[in-house]
Amino acid sequence: MSGFTISGLSQNEHQTYSLMDLAATGEYVSESDKNVKRGNWSSKTDYLLSVIGCAVGLGNIWRFPYLAYKNGGGAFLIPYTLMLALVGIPMFFLESSFGQFASLGPIAAWKAVPMAQGVGIAMVLVAMIGDISYCCIIGFSLYYLFASFQSPLPWADCFSWWGADETCSRTGKDPLCNLTLDDGYFGIVNTTWLQANNESCPNGSEISIPHQSPSEQYWDKVVLRRTSSMDETGEIVWYLALCLLLAWVIVGAALSKGIKSSGKAVYFTSTFPYVVLTTFLIRGVTLEGASKGIEFYIGSQSNFSKLADAEVWKDAATQIFFSLTIGWGSLITLSSYNKFHNNCYRDTIVVCVVNSVTSVFAGFVIFSILGHMAHVQGKPIAEVIQSGFGLVFIAYPEALVQLPWAPFWSILFFFMLVTVGLSSLFASTESVITALLDLFPKVLRSRRFSLTISVCSLFFICGLLCVTQAGIYWLNLIDHFCTGLTTIITALLEVIGLSWIYGINRFIKDIELMIGKKNWLFWLWWRACWIIITPCLLAAILFWSLAIFALPTYGPVEYPVWAIALGWCMVIFCIMWIPIVAIVKVVKAEGSTLWQKITGACTSAPGWDPCLEEHKGERYENKPDSAEAPVCVKLLPTPEKEQYPF
Numbered sequence: 001m002s003g004f005t006i007s008g009l010s011q012n013e014h015q016t017y018s019l020m021d022l023a024a025t026g027e028y029v030s031e032s033d034k035n036v037k038r039g040n041w042s043s044k045t046d047y048l049l050s051v052i053g054c055a056v057g058l059g060n061i062w063r064f065p066y067l068a069y070k071n072g073g074g075a076f077l078i079p080y081t082l083m084l085a086l087v088g089i090p091m092f093f094l095e096s097s098f099g100q101f102a103s104l105g106p107i108a109a110w111k112a113v114p115m116a117q118g119v120g121i122a123m124v125l126v127a128m129i130g131d132i133s134y135c136c137i138i139g140f141s142l143y144y145l146f147a148s149f150q151s152p153l154p155w156a157d158c159f160s161w162w163g164a165d166e167t168c169s170r171t172g173k174d175p176l177c178n179l180t181l182d183d184g185y186f187g188i189v190n191t192t193w194l195q196a197n198n199e200s201c202p203n204g205s206e207i208s209i210p211h212q213s214p215s216e217q218y219w220d221k222v223v224l225r226r227t228s229s230m231d232e233t234g235e236i237v238w239y240l241a242l243c244l245l246l247a248w249v250i251v252g253a254a255l256s257k258g259i260k261s262s263g264k265a266v267y268f269t270s271t272f273p274y275v276v277l278t279t280f281l282i283r284g285v286t287l288e289g290a291s292k293g294i295e296f297y298i299g300s301q302s303n304f305s306k307l308a309d310a311e312v313w314k315d316a317a318t319q320i321f322f323s324l325t326i327g328w329g330s331l332i333t334l335s336s337y338n339k340f341h342n343n344c345y346r347d348t349i350v351v352c353v354v355n356s357v358t359s360v361f362a363g364f365v366i367f368s369i370l371g372h373m374a375h376v377q378g379k380p381i382a383e384v385i386q387s388g389f390g391l392v393f394i395a396y397p398e399a400l401v402q403l404p405w406a407p408f409w410s411i412l413f414f415f416m417l418v419t420v421g422l423s424s425l426f427a428s429t430e431s432v433i434t435a436l437l438d439l440f441p442k443v444l445r446s447r448r449f450s451l452t453i454s455v456c457s458l459f460f461i462c463g464l465l466c467v468t469q470a471g472i473y474w475l476n477l478i479d480h481f482c483t484g485l486t487t488i489i490t491a492l493l494e495v496i497g498l499s500w501i502y503g504i505n506r507f508i509k510d511i512e513l514m515i516g517k518k519n520w521l522f523w524l525w526w527r528a529c530w531i532i533i534t535p536c537l538l539a540a541i542l543f544w545s546l547a548i549f550a551l552p553t554y555g556p557v558e559y560p561v562w563a564i565a566l567g568w569c570m571v572i573f574c575i576m577w578i579p580i581v582a583i584v585k586v587v588k589a590e591g592s593t594l595w596q597k598i599t600g601a602c603t604s605a606p607g608w609d610p611c612l613e614e615h616k617g618e619r620y621e622n623k624p625d626s627a628e629a630p631v632c633v634k635l636l637p638t639p640e641k642e643q644y645p646f
Helices: 019-024 044-055 058-062 064-070 073-102 114-147 191-196 214-224 238-255 259-269 272-285 290-298 304-308 310-323 330-335 344-377 389-401 406-439 441-467 471-515 520-547 561-575 577-588 594-602
Strands: 003-007 014-018 176-180 186-189
Touching (some): 044 259, 044 330, 044 344, 058 064, 058 344, 058 389, 058 406, 064 073, 064 290, 064 310, 064 344, 073 290, 073 304, 073 310, 073 330, 073 471, 073 520, 114 214, 114 238, 114 389, 114 406, 114 471, 114 577, 214 389, 238 441, 259 272, 259 406, 272 344, 272 406, 290 344, 304 310, 310 344, 310 471, 310 520, 330 406, 344 471, 389 406, 406 441, 441 471, 471 561, 561 577, 577 594
Antiparallel strands (some): 176 186
């Protein structure tokens, strides 16, 4: 067994470890790993597929097409592309560079600016709450996947065996008319009577008959068994709880050996969705009415006058923001396992382009099928397009029923949703586990497997609330509050902390230490974004989101006051650690005046150094002298050139 020379707790002490010794600590390393304390990705492809899987999620499928339709069709691509260039790519480059240089998770990495360590805590807390709710959506998808293995599909019609009532109808019910008859009496008549008697219904006299489609009633009555309000919790829906358990078992198995196992799982979970989307597009464009759906998506609906609406730009920015998982800590975590000289700039361009192209591509797939659905039902496309839960669990299942071999297409679609969701959940859950490992290395590093099982078990137990009969209200509440405002705040403070406090020049030198020297023109754009453009846009998005903030609803159901208060409490719980940690760091900092203490709290902590031995102390006066300092392999001075898989 070959040995490695490792820098220990001080710059003059070295100790040689064998791979067998390191494996005994619970870490999974190989001879190619440069960081033998934490390990590295087995290959460049593992990392890229993991980041693509993290970025490409359900939002690309159930949110982007709806936003494009809502905000001017093809015209929406203009603000979308600009926000990608001004917010998405700069923030992605910043987070991935930060994580790669530190080789630490989203909390421990803030040794760079100790006063801002609360930002990392907020990221992890948001990731925890997001993981709990996100896995429940995967659980719903698993249920639909299993339900698809029957013909006809259970939501194909108003079947009495699952409890369809008289309001269920595939085609809708003709409205009645409150008509004044010749003898002066009022009568309730139907459309058939009006046509037979050559009568028309006066304005204001129509009586609409409420109805639900089979897919909508199946979603409410069978899958969710939804109560009438959030005040009625009801019981746990046992089959959803089992699906949720299965989802967490898959996540736990994929993360059991850290990136060594999850990096292999994403070869399937990150690539299979593209196979399914391509298959659906080929099938979709051959369907009658598909061309009208696609034209509705980017053609005739292109409305450039929409560009004058601030809401359109806000939607574009938030879609870019959330689809790239900025502010969650996932990008910092995944990049922290990169080799030090990995070209994180090139990775940024590749992943951001792939993510955005996927969103546009998914829009063609969705609208080609919905165009056929509208054609079959004889409805305008505007009446069948939905977003979020309504699209993937009501509108799309309804569309799948109308395809030949409906169970086959339904299985493919929901299996795709499961894989898309899992690849994002792998990264988000890993960010929580990595944060704990980096905070308590002596206690937890040798217990990686037990920690993974414990985290997944805890998240499963917490998620049981979301699979009660009122669970959908909880999911909607979490999505409305926690995964919106909080991540904008963490991203804004992250870019301010690194560019304004840590120092843009220091940060650029850190990046050049990893990817090599670049000319001043290259950095001119990034300086402008990190110092001015991106922070200003993030602040504008935050203030605009607060200014137009609307109370959450689920369809016609409004939330009780206590639920709204709880939503704000969740936001406060996540972000309150930012000022608390900042105050604690200032109080503990050395100095006789407040300014000296603030300066001390903003100064990088001892042990903040590049991981590679040959670069340690190159720019910093502080030498790693604590037990928390990264343990790294001593390498040759010449950087190893990475092989790019594309």
